[in-house]
Amino acid sequence: MKVTVRGESEFGLPKDFEEVELQNPTIESIMDYFHVDPKIRKHLFPIVNSRMGKLSQELQEGDKVILQSPYSGG
Numbered sequence: 001m002k003v004t005v006r007g008e009s010e011f012g013l014p015k016d017f018e019e020v021e022l023q024n025p026t027i028e029s030i031m032d033y034f035h036v037d038p039k040i041r042k043h044l045f046p047i048v049n050s051r052m053g054k055l056s057q058e059l060q061e062g063d064k065v066i067l068q069s070p071y072s073g074g
Contacts, residue, residue: 001025003059007067011040017064025059030067043069 002021007013012034022029027046036044046053047066059065 001061003063005065012036027055027057
C-alpha cells in the first residue's frame with residue numbers, strides 16, 4: 001500500500017510529502033521505514049488526512065500522514 005508522508009527533517013522524516021510503499025502501513029511502520037529514533041517517537045504526534053491520529057493507527061491506501069512534535073511550528 002502507498003501512503004504519503006512528511007514530518008520534521010531533523011528526526012529523519014521527509015520535509016516535503018514523499019510517497020512510500022509499505023506492506024501493512026501503520027504510524028509505527030512509517031517511523032521504522034525512516035529510522036526515527038525510538039526516544040523521539042513518543043514525542044511525535046500523527047495527523048492523518050488532516051485529522052489527529054494515533055501512533056497505533058493502521059493506515060489505508062492513499063492516506064496523507066504528517067508526523068510532528070508539539071514544539072514545531074513557525
